[in-house]
Amino acid sequence: MNIYDIAKLAGVSIATVSRVVNGSPRVSEKTRQKVLSVMEENHYTPNVFARGLGLDSMQTIGIICPDVADAYMARAVSFLERRLKEYGYDCILYCSGHDQEKKEEAVDLIMKKRIDALILVGSTYTGYGDDDSSSVEYIRRAAGRLPVFLINGKISGENIYSVYNRDEEAVYDAVSRLIRSGRKRILFLTDSRSYSVAQKMEGYERALRENGLPVLGELKLLTENRIHLVRDILLARRTLEYDSVLATNDALAVGAVKCANAKGLKIPEEMSVIGYNNSEYSVCCEPELTTIDNTAEKLCNLTIDNMMRLLKGEEVPAEVPVECMLVKRCTTDF
């Protein structure tokens, strides 16, 4: 018997049980009575909530990301660990890869640990954008037992809290700028089929449509996240015509810049390139990359803020969208 069982039996959310226990005035008298009676029937006393959401608290948070060697994940995990330590929490880290089976396995395994909450870093955990698909069922199952926080992912559901970038808007804006500066054939370069990529693709297509340009399959390229491979694939496609690139991460964009350099094209005059993430890659690159900053630190901070408020029994928003920011450097002429 734990707080989740009490919430279920009382037909309320965990946050509501926590508010009752913490004496918050933001609960109706009727709900308060109902929760208290369920607790009484089950010999459950408020003092078990002394620390956060339960006596069980190990002051430990589970973090799962696809691979911490990825620059974006590494930065996110570093922020999260630092903030959690400030609050006296430890973190257990799992790297799950991108395969559905491995992701489910990682969540199942980490749920066996005594953790107070789970953070999933990366939009890969949202599936392919279909919120109701079976591919996120394992996350809903986890949320039945403890609060789940998504960083740059979005799933609706009880006890799931999503902080995510407005990727659709960011790409719509960037591609619109490319079009206004005269580009007509914009290559969409990506390395995965995550929720975030689906959002970016939508922004790309909307910008083309609204500007009367065709959406062409040949201008959408799915490849691997390896700089030299991207360069070589682009060099090999001799008949592929494009005057600019919108890449869904900086490494892909660096590959595109290297291809343009190898072809002797002038950047940005003959080839414009926009990356994503504002990682260190974007300043290593020559010329330095214009890139969309997905404000990883902000997403992490908002997540930890929400988590700490929730663990204190306060109400927190289920969805927090965050604006991206275009960082202008040398691979675009705007």
Added chain:
Amino acid sequence: MNIYDIAKLAGVSIATVSRVVNGSPRVSEKTRQKVLSVMEENHYTPNVFARGLGLDSMQTIGIICPDVADAYMARAVSFLERRLKEYGYDCILYCSGHDQEKKEEAVDLIMKKRIDALILVGSTYTGYGDDDSSSVEYIRRAAGRLPVFLINGKISGENIYSVYNRDEEAVYDAVSRLIRSGRKRILFLTDSRSYSVAQKMEGYERALRENGLPVLGELKLLTENRIHLVRDILLARRTLEYDSVLATNDALAVGAVKCANAKGLKIPEEMSVIGYNNSEYSVCCEPELTTIDNTAEKLCNLTIDNMMRLLKGEEVPAEVPVECMLVKRCTTDF
């Protein structure tokens, strides 16, 4: 009373106690009797060692690194996590920063968790190369309670296991090549005073001395690990003359390449640059960096192999040096 107390009372190493318990023939009869009698006196029975080194096993390993946002650390933690999971172990991650106080605090905190072993990633934990200094006392203290594994660090002591790069030799070799290709004023560019940097500095000085070149203080530059800052500092030093750079990591080397590009110097003819780590930065850079690969994956694998053998009661070497590898790209002419 645990295996460490038994080892102390018997005046033998933990590995020896483990060997006795596991019935290894590699223990003298005299030692075996001594250990067994200490165990008997203390009502300690071998079956407590059923799982690894103790009944207490949580199948959890503590990992501390300065900052997992650093590309080298991120890669190392990713490797370690993957290998540990294969063996059914979880990992708790702490990022300690580089301050002595914070490092001691991180080790103290993680020692309160139920972990089976501790891994310290990065030579910052070795202090400044003085093996007997008080700056590593906190690590020796931790090793009194569980096995400590250093990745690219070296501390002698009971229950401490070090896997580290032959950094002195790698830099000696690289600087010797620069000299043979005609370079006379080689800038040593670094961002810290770790044990690893001390080793690299020794290799640098030895190569100069053995080739009859002076060791000059003005050609040793300590800066921060930020690409644009390094470029700007080098640009600002108008009177500093150098014809080549040996940097202790790739980001510093990229800064040096950007400075040379800004000055319009031809690379490698007028300016040779060698980085360290063979990170993604080295292929982002234009021209691409010649760099010393510190084989992070190999160090991590050797560490996990040793740990798993130790936890099974086998004997493992206290020190494992690993050769680095020069990766030749476009910023040198050899």
